Amino acid sequence: GAVVSQHPSWVICKSGTSVKIECRSLDFQATTMFWYRQFPKQSLMLMATSNEGSKATYEQGVEKDKFLINHASLTLSTLTVTSAHPEDSSFYICSAREAEQYFGPGTRLTVT
């Protein structure tokens, strides 16, 4: 099946700094990618839809200025958490669609 990768797999940063997470579709092109966030023992929550060549579409309650999404190519979308705070600590997962929706392995963000 199709493969979606994420980098880094985990990151620790200090409060107030920014962190960039990359999502790549390795063997297919994806005009649309999706970013989810998952807190411990909770389900995945869709944050935004990333569209190649255009602005991302954010879900209600997600701050677009805090979670910057750039879909620079058909195989790469990035999520930048700006001015991170401890409450942003979470598991961030991206996905992309080919025949089915494939998910990346996730990125564990810890903000200290």
Place this chain on the structure above:
Amino acid sequence: LAKTTQPISMDSYEGQEVNITCSHNNIATNDYITWYQQFPSQGPRFIIQGYKTKVTNEVASLFIPADRKSSTLSLPRVSLSDTAVYYCLVGDMNSGGYQKVTFGIGTKLQVIP
């Protein structure tokens, strides 16, 4: 958007067949039913997808009754490594409706030795 309802948790002994049922009473005509498996600290993994009747692959079977208001994921002879959370998703494949599907809580399957 079709909402799904699943049991929060299930226990099963190794070697048994496990059936997890998902209710989706307001499923739309164009909606497909997809099941994912998620291990802790990993992204969800596609298991199986279907539209109606029965679908089988190397890891699972999916049973969908004629009214499509529910579906049952069947895992044959589970092992300890099948302990995970299983999500049922319903969405329109063609219009990209999956991106608007809300993940439910999922069913946490615990396989007991």
